Amino acid sequence: MATSFATKRLSKELNKINGQLPPGISLVKADDFQEWQLDIKVLDNNPIYLNQTYRLMFKFSSSYPIEPPEVTFLACPDRPIPMHPHIYSNGIICLDLLGMQGWSPVQNVESICMSLQSMLTGNTKNERPEGDQQFVANNRRRPRDIDFYYHDNTV
Amino acid sequence: MSLQGHNPPPNTPSSDYSLSPRVSRRQPRTQMSTDRAANLNISHTVDLRALVYVGTVDQNLICAICRCALVDPVTTHCGHTFCQSCIDDALSHSQLCPVDRSWLSLADLKPSPRIIVNQLDDLKAKCPSCSIAYARSMLQNHLERYCKEALVFCAGKNTEQGCEETVKRRFSDKGCLHYTTECPDCQESLLMVELEDHREKLCDQRNRHCERCGAELLRCKESDHETECPDAIACCKWAEYGCEHEAKRRELPLHLDECSFKLVGPMAEILKKEINTLRSEVRTLTETNQLQERRIKFLENGFRDPYRPLDYSDFSDQTLSAIPEAGNPEPLSAGSEYLLSLLEAQESKMSQLSAAMTENEAKQTTLLFNETIPIKNELAEIRSMQQTTSMHVRWLLRFRLQDNHRRLGTGPGSNGGSDGATGGGSSNDSPLPRRLSDGLSRDIITKL
Numbered sequence: 194m195a196t197s198f199a200t201k202r203l204s205k206e207l208n209k210i211n212g213q214l215p216p217g218i219s220l221v222k223a224d225d226f227q228e229w230q231l232d233i234k235v236l237d238n239n240p241i242y243l244n245q246t247y248r249l250m251f252k253f254s255s256s257y258p259i260e261p262p263e264v265t266f267l268a269c270p271d272r273p274i275p276m277h278p279h280i281y282s283n284g285i286i287c288l289d290l291l292g293m294q295g296w297s298p299v300q301n302v303e304s305i306c307m308s309l310q311s312m313l314t315g316n317t318k319n320e321r322p323e324g325d326q327q328f329v330a331n332n333r334r335r336p337r338d339i340d341f342y343y344h345d346n347t348v
Numbered sequence: 349m350s351l352q353g354h355n356p357p358p359n360t361p362s363s364d365y366s367l368s369p370r371v372s373r374r375q376p377r378t379q380m381s382t383d384r385a386a387n388l389n390i391s392h393t394v395d396l397r398a399l400v401y402v403g404t405v406d407q408n409l410i411c412a413i414c415r416c417a418l419v420d421p422v423t424t425h426c427g428h429t430f431c432q433s434c435i436d437d438a439l440s441h442s443q444l445c446p447v448d449r450s451w452l453s454l455a456d457l458k459p460s461p462r463i464i465v466n467q468l469d470d471l472k473a474k475c476p477s478c479s480i481a482y483a484r485s486m487l488q489n490h491l492e493r494y495c496k497e498a499l500v501f502c503a504g505k506n507t508e509q510g511c512e513e514t515v516k517r518r519f520s521d522k523g524c525l526h527y528t529t530e531c532p533d534c535q536e537s538l539l540m541v542e543l544e545d546h547r548e549k550l551c552d553q554r555n556r557h558c559e560r561c562g563a564e565l566l567r568c569k570e571s572d573h574e575t576e577c578p579d580a581i582a583c584c585k586w587a588e589y590g591c592e593h594e595a596k597r598r599e600l601p602l603h604l605d606e607c608s609f610k611l612v613g614p615m616a617e618i619l620k621k622e623i624n625t626l627r628s629e630v631r632t633l634t635e636t637n638q639l640q641e642r643r644i645k646f647l648e649n650g651f652r653d654p655y656r657p658l659d660y661s662d663f664s665d666q667t668l669s670a671i672p673e674a675g676n677p678e679p680l681s682a683g684s685e686y687l688l689s690l691l692e693a694q695e696s697k698m699s700q701l702s703a704a705m706t707e708n709e710a711k712q713t714t715l716l717f718n719e720t721i722p723i724k725n726e727l728a729e730i731r732s733m734q735q736t737t738s739m740h741v742r743w744l745l746r747f748r749l750q751d752n753h754r755r756l757g758t759g760p761g762s763n764g765g766s767d768g769a770t771g772g773g774s775s776n777d778s779p780l781p782r783r784l785s786d787g788l789s790r791d792i793i794t795k796l
């Protein structure tokens with residue numbers, strides 16, 4: 194039952210995505226309802242991201258959209274990981290919107306893409322998060338769990 | 349019993365909605381036949397989230413969680429509407445309104461206003477079995493009682509055979525079809541219920557080439573082809589007026605040029621049309637004539653009436669009319685007949701008027717519909733564009749604000765604490781992204 198709910202919702206979203214997407218967002222792969230890939234571009238002239246396209250990987254659990262999808266940047270030829278103080282060099286994104294606390298079931302793939310576009314648009318620092326090397330070398334957790342862990346730590 | 353030619357099914361929403369109980373009371377026979385069928389019905393559950401709707405469903409009727417037209421809608425105290433099951437799931441995960449993030453518990457949910465429920469009930473969706481469109485609220489009933497393609501118990505269930513199979517409803521009035529028969533085309537033995545499907549789709553002998561025109565056709569549809577085969581022998585277009593020419597259908601146009609009736613034919617056609625209009629005119633004239641005759645009689649009778657004791661004439665007319673001497677039964681019956689015919693004339697006028705009105709209404713709605721669709725599309729586009737721009741504007745503002753803070757040194761230091769903290773690399777960053785994304789998500793959410 195739960196699986197089919199996520200599947201139905203995702204098939205609705207896919208229908209919409211196949212029809213029309215906001216500028217700078219395009220669908221790359223959606224062969225099933227577990228894993229999608231989309232490309233995003235930054236639309237303004239921010240020199241950090243000029244003429245670049247970035248690939249996003251979405252992983253959906255059977256509880257989507259009650260639970261957030263796992264969203265990471267994916268490095269592949271022509272598709273680097275964007276420089277940002279909240280994006281680790283392994284593609285993991287530190288964005289509350291994608292964590293258990295910040296997520297809302299009215300969000301969808303399209304709105305997540307637009308949020309990430311905006312996150313890049315607003316950025317001026319051409320740098321990685323502090324401790325990036327160490328984090329990338331040691332992390333074995335899934336992005337969702339990390340988010341949870343460091344909310345606990347900070348508060 | 350054929351696939352083509354759907355009569356409007358008995359539960360067509362527009363007329364049947366309010367009328368059905370009255371109609372069935374007036375016609376006990378229909379009631380009985382459905383009763384008999386009722387014990388073969390299977391209860392179907394319609395998955396409302398899997399329906400295909402006709403046209404686009406109004407954005408305001410879409411649940412933000414499942415993205416489908418609302419099912420059992422409930423409205424929160426903050427004024428947002430969701431499916432009952434969707435918001436239940438969401439609240440079991442976090443006790444916030446998914447749209448505006450205000451505190452929310454199951455107790456804050458109320459059934460949505462009647463107007464929303466009615467709009468949802470009226471949404472037209474395709475029947476999952478026969479693909480004919482019905483109001484969503486009628487689908488369950490349609491599937492369980494009327495849908496020709498929905499499954500019901502085999503009619504053999506109630507006989508001594510005790511057949512336990514299910515069949516499509518359109519087969520159910522033919523008795524149990526679960527006996528073996530032979531395909532007339534390929535001689536394969538199969539169940540009678542499967543024969544139609546087999547002959548149309550599966551049989552490897554199902555196709556045949558027309559021996560006249562060579563076109564490929566289904567064996568079970570041979571008779572349909574007969575009337576359109578270009579190589580079949582057909583009569584001249586003017587056969588009705590005396591031409592005896594017969595030729596292959598494709599060659600008939602050639603004959604038309606040399607047909608000896610080619611001048612007479614069209615004339616005869618016109619005459620025929622004229623005669624028909626004249627006939628109908630004559631018919632209406634006789635009708636009015638009859639009406640006027642009755643009227644004259646009525647008036648004449650009215651003049652005679654004063655000289656006659658009224659109650660006596662009534663009496664004589666109704667009870668003693670068998671006796672020839674008991675006065676002329678004409679006057680009264682003529683009078684009431686005249687009134688009756690007046691009534692009839694009025695009634696037919698009324699029905700004409702209402703027919704014209706419904707026709708007009710239909711025209712108007714399609715016109716309106718066609719006009720509003722592009723407007724709606726444009727609106728949706730503008731809405732989404734406005735969403736992105738306003739989001740970006742807010743981002744730029746926020747960015748500018750942070751810039752200012754930074755320039756002012758230790759401003760009203762909201763980041764002050766965490767800036768100085770010596771936590772792990774990642775914890776150092778968390779306050780900033782969280783605030784950013786919060787603002788962001790609210791931006792998007794409020795626009796949705």
Ligand SMILES: [Zn+2]
Binds near residue numbers: 424445
């Ligand atoms: Zn709300």
Ligand SMILES: [Zn+2]
Binds near residue numbers: 415419
């Ligand atoms: Zn819903």
Ligand SMILES: [Zn+2]
Binds near residue numbers: 477478479490491
């Ligand atoms: Zn149906």
Ligand SMILES: [Zn+2]
Binds near residue numbers: 523
């Ligand atoms: Zn049977």
Ligand SMILES: [Zn+2]
Binds near residue numbers: 533546553554
């Ligand atoms: Zn066959």
Ligand SMILES: [Zn+2]
Binds near residue numbers: 560573578580
């Ligand atoms: Zn033919």
Ligand SMILES: [Zn+2]
Binds near residue numbers: 584
């Ligand atoms: Zn002829």
